[in-house]
Amino acid sequence: MTELPAGPRAPSGGWRTATVAGVRHPLEGAVELRLDVHDRVDHLPGQHYVVRLTAPDGYTAQRSYSVASAPGDPLVELFVERLEDGEVSTFLADVVEPGDELEVRGPIGGWFVWEGECPALLVGGGTGVVPFVAMLRTARALGRTDLLRVAAATRTLAGLPYADELVDAGALVVSSREAHGIRPAGRLTAADLVPLWEPEQTAYVCGSESFAEAASQLLVGMGVPAPDIRVERFGPSG
Known part of the structure; x- marks a missing residue:
């Protein structure tokens, strides 16, 4: 990471x-x-x-x-x-x-932290949702779940860590291999993220190298200022 x-x-x-x-x-x-x-x-x-x-x-x-x-x-x-x-x-x-x-x-780590005070858009791929679970749990403890909006990308819902907790929190779940709710199977797109975005948010992106790069580019393409995007990538340990 x-x-x-x-x-x-x-x-x-x-x-x-x-x-x-x-x-x-x-x-x-x-x-x-x-x-x-x-x-x-x-x-x-x-x-x-x-x-x-x-x-x-x-x-x-x-x-x-x-x-x-x-x-x-x-x-x-x-x-x-x-x-x-x-x-x-x-x-x-x-x-x-x-x-x-x-x-x-x-x-x-200090760059990727959320202190429970500011609105945020959380975009995670696979196990990249794990730090967002900590943020959601903190928001619940503070009574400020209104501050967070979450998009989780996965191959299948059954393979998504903390899937039930994320769904209960109102997260948008995007599955590349199966439909979820009214959304057909497919990769995360800007059209998925636009309804979740508000100008005052900080965007947090977490996942594999390829996911983090793709999600970051989606946000930039939507007009999200680069300084408002915080990225954490998971990769080989070296």
Whole structure:
């Protein structure tokens, strides 16, 4: 995941030990982890954590995951997509159990945060909706769900993380392989986003490199000022 440097108001935490409090597999090929982070620093919606694994021989591998939980949640919730060649994601999805301890660092990031005060348009693709779930949960806790409008792009509704929660929040769901509601199957278009956009909004875009680029271009083509668009991309760990 890539983003600009953290802003001065964003909280930041160093390496901590986290005890796994819950493990759930809501989708095939994914795991939802609930972590009790020792000496935790409260996060802002849109921030992420790094999970680091260390082998007996000292070899380490680490990966960043967006936080799905609201700051008021006593636990940190991470949604992890299992990648066949992912050193970290396969371990988290296949091996980790409640009671295990993980090494984590966070919260991290300041460019992509939403502080619960300004209207925003959230445009996510696939697992890119995860930080927006944290924003929605925060808005509900603040009684300000009116501030957020959400568009979620996915292949199928069954493969969308937190699908029920997003639909209940009134998100526009665009499925490329099946119709959803009155909308036929197809990729996200400017026509989908125009009804959601208002001039005072900040636009947040999160997803794969290709999705983030395409969604950003849609917004720019609609006339959204580039400084009002914040983008976070997910890609290979390198």
